[in-house]
Amino acid sequence: MDEDWGDDNTTTQNGFGGSNFSKGRGYTIDKNDADEDWGSNSNGFNSNNGFGGGGAPRRGGRGGGRSFGRGGRGVGRRNYDDADQNGFGGRSGGGGDDWGDNRSNGFENNDDDGAFRGGRGRGRGRGFGGDRGDRRGGRGGRGGGRDGFGGGDGFGDEFAEGGGEGEEKKPPRSTYIPEEANDAELQDTGITSGINFDKYKDIPVNTSGENVPPAIMSFDEAGFREVVRKNVTVAGYTKLTPIQQYSIPIIMAGRDLMACAQTGSGKTAAFLLPIINSLLENQRDLLVEGNCITPHCVIISPTRELTTQIYDQARKFARTSIIKICQVYGGTQVFHQRNKLVGGCHILVATPGRLLAFVRDGLINFSATRFVVLDEADRMLDMGFLPDVETVMRHPTMNSGNRQTLMYSATFPEEVQTCAGQYLNNYIFVSIGIVGGACADIEQTFIQVERFKKREVLLELLNEHGTKGTVIFVDTKRNADFLAVNLSENQMPTTSIHGDRPQQEREAALRDFRSGRKHILVATEVAARGLDIKNIIHVINYDMPKDINQYVHRIGRTGRVGNRGKATTFFESSDDSAMAKPLSLILKSAGQPVPDFIAAAASGYGGYGGGDGNSGFGGTDIRDGLGEATQHEEVEEVW
Numbered sequence: 001m002d003e004d005w006g007d008d009n010t011t012t013q014n015g016f017g018g019s020n021f022s023k024g025r026g027y028t029i030d031k032n033d034a035d036e037d038w039g040s041n042s043n044g045f046n047s048n049n050g051f052g053g054g055g056a057p058r059r060g061g062r063g064g065g066r067s068f069g070r071g072g073r074g075v076g077r078r079n080y081d082d083a084d085q086n087g088f089g090g091r092s093g094g095g096g097d098d099w100g101d102n103r104s105n106g107f108e109n110n111d112d113d114g115a116f117r118g119g120r121g122r123g124r125g126r127g128f129g130g131d132r133g134d135r136r137g138g139r140g141g142r143g144g145g146r147d148g149f150g151g152g153d154g155f156g157d158e159f160a161e162g163g164g165e166g167e168e169k170k171p172p173r174s175t176y177i178p179e180e181a182n183d184a185e186l187q188d189t190g191i192t193s194g195i196n197f198d199k200y201k202d203i204p205v206n207t208s209g210e211n212v213p214p215a216i217m218s219f220d221e222a223g224f225r226e227v228v229r230k231n232v233t234v235a236g237y238t239k240l241t242p243i244q245q246y247s248i249p250i251i252m253a254g255r256d257l258m259a260c261a262q263t264g265s266g267k268t269a270a271f272l273l274p275i276i277n278s279l280l281e282n283q284r285d286l287l288v289e290g291n292c293i294t295p296h297c298v299i300i301s302p303t304r305e306l307t308t309q310i311y312d313q314a315r316k317f318a319r320t321s322i323i324k325i326c327q328v329y330g331g332t333q334v335f336h337q338r339n340k341l342v343g344g345c346h347i348l349v350a351t352p353g354r355l356l357a358f359v360r361d362g363l364i365n366f367s368a369t370r371f372v373v374l375d376e377a378d379r380m381l382d383m384g385f386l387p388d389v390e391t392v393m394r395h396p397t398m399n400s401g402n403r404q405t406l407m408y409s410a411t412f413p414e415e416v417q418t419c420a421g422q423y424l425n426n427y428i429f430v431s432i433g434i435v436g437g438a439c440a441d442i443e444q445t446f447i448q449v450e451r452f453k454k455r456e457v458l459l460e461l462l463n464e465h466g467t468k469g470t471v472i473f474v475d476t477k478r479n480a481d482f483l484a485v486n487l488s489e490n491q492m493p494t495t496s497i498h499g500d501r502p503q504q505e506r507e508a509a510l511r512d513f514r515s516g517r518k519h520i521l522v523a524t525e526v527a528a529r530g531l532d533i534k535n536i537i538h539v540i541n542y543d544m545p546k547d548i549n550q551y552v553h554r555i556g557r558t559g560r561v562g563n564r565g566k567a568t569t570f571f572e573s574s575d576d577s578a579m580a581k582p583l584s585l586i587l588k589s590a591g592q593p594v595p596d597f598i599a600a601a602a603s604g605y606g607g608y609g610g611g612d613g614n615s616g617f618g619g620t621d622i623r624d625g626l627g628e629a630t631q632h633e634e635v636e637e638v639w
Contacts, residue, residue, distance in 0.1 A: 209428035241266035256427035263556025286344030295348035297371035331503025352388035365397035377407035429621035442559035467519040469537035541569035548582035
């Protein structure tokens, strides 16, 4: 018999329905706690059962009841936006795309990854079980610590997978095998150009370095092989963006490159097209020694989603050619990716963690690697990824003789340029537009709001402007999920993406958002870098980002390649004043008015250095005396 979160005949005013975590208290609450993420007065979670009603959970109960068990009726077949079930309901306790749809079951789609074992626990909890037929989720843990989410609560990977007393264990290996896009789907990926594309001819361009090759003005001037030129045409690319005009001849001349360009300016095509063409022009056999392969080109990016996006773009531009392209990234089955590498590959797109795991296992080396690309290089060379990048670039097998190194980003601060210079040889520096600035095609709006009024203001904003094509950025993973639930309960089809969701769910969430099944995507920083999704109309910063670079990358999800977009940011004077001065500079550089409350906060806060639009973001080559810096007046192309 299925174990339900609530009785079938009970319809309550909360987000789970029924008596929720039956036979086990799970999370207890204090109704006097006021936390806007959880709401009050039984909004979203029923009191005395599962998570509790008004306010935030203060400490764990005696383990999660039978609810998160073996295919109960918990997070299931109904969607976030099912008004009848208040966001959660339907049948099953495990699996699925967006906390449930009619194809899957809550958190995982009939996949063992959804069945993490919980700690032993003192209650009758059964962990975070999968769908029926999958393995059980293990007994619930002893509840959480005073924050509600600590301890070994049996929820699996996201909270504390095992350990009744809260010790952490590694989640089980993923068995997820992603589906690859077919040719028709590939042609529908990416954004080519929008109604303001012609404005690109007015964007300032700066280059520095020795013997900079002249820019090209059209794809015909690039001298691509026929198969590449045909794929460019099929993909719908008709005009070059400035970063493409300069990057393509520089790369095809065999030079190293550090390139800065605003978000949404066509950087991916700028390096993929000349690399693919060069690999076809100078064909070499794939190098395989036993189980170890050497890719001819390695492209490293900071997120799984950006990795798959680059992979799809590379496949699109190399279609019908001999170029073999592979990808390796975390959250997916290792054996599947190893099989794909059999026989070698020309281009490997990877995240740092999975790439180094394969290097350590002797599956990949770099002895014949001809191109290394760091996309979102400012992020790759900060303290988070720098050790991994150093391991790759200094690996004993790394080809240093005739290797080209290319780095692309929207921002290149001085410290990043200094670090990058170790790996570049006589490189050319290119900056397009106001580096670190926001695209002028994005209308930036700010709303002054108190912290506990955010959800109310958000609902008003969405009702006024519509929900389709909206990305909402928040600071925490927990808030991403609960905001998605709240919006769905208000008949706004919503999904969420963050680092704690299994990879299968993250990719399913993006598919549903791209296809329009879900109108709203609530995301953490994992979605702020590089994602190129058509028809993103509105970006909302529900939580202000912690630094101005994050702000630029977030709002850059809209207004891409000449398309217009809108960005709305909530501003809390008590918490966000440190961002006022850099925000003022961003708005001025984009020719947009600075709200009075931001100007006032900026005048009273001296925490940002200011300067011209490029200096704080790395729009200037830091090298002294290495070539002449040249400012180019864009040659107008005959459109």
